[in-house]
Amino acid sequence: MSRFDKVINRKQTDSVKWDYTKKIFGVENVLPMWVADMDFSVPEEVTAALHSRVDHGIFGYTMPGTNMEKAVQSWLKKRHSWEIDTQTITYSPGIVTAISLAIHAFTSHDEKIVVQPPVYYPFFEIAQKHEREVLFNKLILNEDFRYEIDYDDLEAKLSDEKTKLFILCNPHNPSGRVWSREELTKIGDLCIKHNVTIISDDIHSDLLLFGNSYTPIASIREDIAKQTVTCIAPSKTFNLAGLQASLVLIPNDSLKRRYHDVQQLFGLLSINTLGADAMEAAYSYGERWLDELLPYLEENVVIIEDYLKEHLPEVKVMRPEATYLVWLDARSLNKTDKELQELLLKKGKVALHIGSKFWENGEGFLRMNIACPKSTIIEGMERLVTALKA
Template identity: 80%
Template sequence: MSQFDQVINRKKTDSVKWDYTKRIFGVEDVLPMWVADMDFQAPEEVIDALHTRVDHGIFGYTMPGSKMEDAVTNWLKSRHSWEIDPKTITYSPGIVTAISMAIHAFTTSEDKIVVQPPVYYPFFEIAQKHKREVLYNQLLLNENFRYEIDFIDLEEKLSDERTKLFILCNPHNPSGRVWSKEELTKIGNLCIKHNVLIISDDIHSDLLLFGNQYTPIASIQKDIANQTITCIAPSKTFNLAGLQASILLIPNDSLKRRYNEVQQLFGVMGINTLGADAMQAAYEQGSNWLDELIQYLQENVLLIEEYLMNHLPQVKIMRPESTYLVWIDVRSLNKSDKELQELLLNKGKLALHIGSKFGENGEGFLRMNIACPKETLLDGLNRLKIALT
């Protein structure tokens, strides 16, 4: 029995996922498989590090030091063959916070920002809240049921003189697509050509499935790195989102200074003590746990594929190359997203993310979080079958 088979009751822990379905979906008695956190305990080494800090009993001002820098640089080198300069590291409570600050730092209300839907919806929602115009470079489905980039349209949008920022999602959320080095090189060179800054959200990069390889866009060539801010975190990898600890890698000194100025402007200049301890422990000691997790997630992907083939053959998934999020294609049912949500919540008693949340071209899709024990996953799949049949 795997450690990830343990079903842990998360109710009454103020879990957004488990305790707030009434507020978010309007119903309470549903199985939540929507928001991107896992139903697994963090690695034992992380929990031990937190106990050590708590037992010490003093929680004064702290600042990540050289040990943290070593942990981050060693992790990126060992897991992704990416050697970084520790001086490029900046800390942030979260990647959404980091992206919001980057928008404030590097664009004005006259500027435009390019995103690639269907994509993690805070990208365009935050840009809109900053009163920036959003340009949508829609991803295209190819004959192999994988997303591809429309590079002709992308260059057209990047060439707009008002376009100043491009937000990349690598690996891609919600589809789990890992962009190839060739695709990323093409993106990077286009952004250099048109002087557009790249914000690359790489939060799912550790969760590589089925032997897929991740390339950080900033690792490809120096001129791309100098025009890129890369966002990483242990939060998805080790289920630490509530501890609010993430990292920006900014090789360009002038960009880093400007970003740090905005951090100071808003008084958001670091990460909390427990978040720092958890991050360091995860990157120093979490590799074996992550290897076991990846194996378990792969098994869950195969389980859902087999279940759908046997029980819902009209429904298919886009096999994720990374992440624990599965993009489910239900377009064959010819239901509107509103109808799908009604069926899921009221008939199936299942809470999923509806595809249009990620952009108009996400209509007819559902996003399911499969980072849960197989018992929970089978429950969710049975509920999906009830909802859709």
């Protein structure tokens, strides 16, 4: 039995996933397989670090120092062969916060931002809230059922003289694609050619499945690094989202200064004390736990593939190369997203994200969170199939 088989009751813990379905979906008692956190407890070394800080009993202002920098630096080197200079590190409560600050720092009102839908919806929602125009470089589904980049369209959008920012999602949420070195080099070259700053949201980069490896776009070449702001965090990797501690890496001094000014403007220069301790412990001692987690997630993917093949082959599974989010293609059922959602919530009593949330070209897809014990996965599949066969 794996430690990840344990079912932990998260109800009545103010969990967004478990306690807010009524508020978000309008129904109660549904199995939540939507928002991206895990139903697993964190590495024991992280819990121990938190206990130790709680027992200390003082929670004053915190600014992580050398130990944290070293922990992050050696994590990136060991896991991804990426050597970073600790001078490039700055902190953020979350990645969405970091992206929002970057939009404020690097664009002005009449300027444009490029994203690649279907994609994590805050990318375009936040940009629009900042009243920036968003240009959508739609990903293309090829005949192998994999997303690819339309480079001609990307270049057309980057070459618009008002375009100042490109937001990359690597690995990509919701599809689970890990962009290759070749693909990232093409993106980097185009952004350099047209002088567009890259925000690379690499929050899912430690969750690599089925032998895939991750290339940070900033690791490819010095000139690309100098034009890139990379966002990473232990929040997805180790299930620490509620502790609000993330990292932003900016090797370009001028970009770093501009970003720093905006951090200062909004009072976001330091991070949460417990979050900092958890982050340091996770990067220092969490590796064994992660190495047990990844095969467990792979098994969950295979369960879903097999289950659907047997019970509902019309729904196709896009096997993720990374992350615990699985993109399901339900287009052949010929239902609108609204109809799919109704069936899932009312007939199946299961909550997933519908594809159009990730932009209009996600219509007909569903995003399922598989970071839960196998017994929950099986229950979720039964509910999904009941709903979609109805």
